[in-house]
Amino acid sequence: MRVVITGGTGLIGRALTRSLVQDGHEVVVLSRNPAIQHGVIPPNVQIVAWDGRTPTGWGHLVDGASAIVNLAGESLAGENFAALITKRWTPEQKRRIRESRLNAGSAVSQALQAARQKPGLLVQASAVGYYGSRGDEILAENAPPGSDFAARVCIDWENSTADVEPIGVRRAVIRTSGVVLSLDGGAFPFMLLPFKFFVGGPLGGGKQWFSWIHIADEVSAIRFLMDNPKAQGAYNLTAPQALTNAEFSLILSQVIKRPAFFPTPAFLLRLLFGEKSEVLLGSQHQVPVRLQELGFRWQFPTADAALRDLF
Secondary structure, three states, X not given: OEEEEEOOOOHHHHHHHHHHHHOOOEEEEEEOOHHHOEOOEOOOOEEEEOOOOOOOXXXXXXXXXXXXXXXXXXXXXXXXXXXXXXXXXXXXHHHHHHHHHHHHHXXXXXHHHHOXXXXXXXXXXXXXXXXXXXXXXXXXXXXXXXXXXXXXXXXXXXXXOHHHHHHOOEEXXXXXXXXXXXXXXXXXXXXXXXXXXXXXXXXXXXXXXXXXXXXHHHHHHHHHHHHOOOOOEEEEEOOOOOEEHHHHHHHHHHHHOOOOOOOEOHHHHHHHHHHHHHHHHOOOEEOOHHHHHHOOOOOOOOHHHHHHHHO
């Protein structure tokens, strides 16, 4: 099958691309900077330039494709450690984050509307931020959305492609957990830094719920939804083992044999990151009810197994 992926150069996009290519599928990755992606993306993948706003120059590739996976959007936290600290959620940065998602969704929707032979499926990215910070409340897919900045962004992100459903395109929305466990990028390498220097520990009070998933299970879950014709609507892509930040920090410390005695005070995180600190301090007890109902099986259902695989 032929799959078109927006945001294919990010952590999840790269892993999904590798998985599809290994199984013999044709993959088209849309990139704003296709020239610099060689060596990052497998050589037998077609990399096509796009502006992130319109279907100009690539929309024809959707015609007759089996699926399109829309992962595009500027990182909420930042694409590297420097950006994590320096890119605060100023009004301008918030605008960039929001528009990057809405513009990409609009472009995807326009391409699907124009296609004569429409893909059977659109996988639309979202995140656990959809729910906002909710304390100890258990957050299945039917939980109402939150009202903070991240929640409003996720709501609009999901809605940006909703108009493809009336034209017969099956749409699965993936609300990915707060941290995707991988050493190749994303938030997890940042979390590791204090532990590497023997000053690791929980963030804030550590009682906040912490949603996570191994990168292999993230990719497997996306492909499971792609292959299952019954999969439609929102799905929490998170591990079935729910943990608090303190519990996860303790397991991490045991696996990598580093102490977890040094909590990072909430006030310090707020001082360093401003409003963005809520990504670290928010509590989201996310559970993957709909994936479990469909029969998905995790390769790494516990944090101990997931972390031991990485290390």
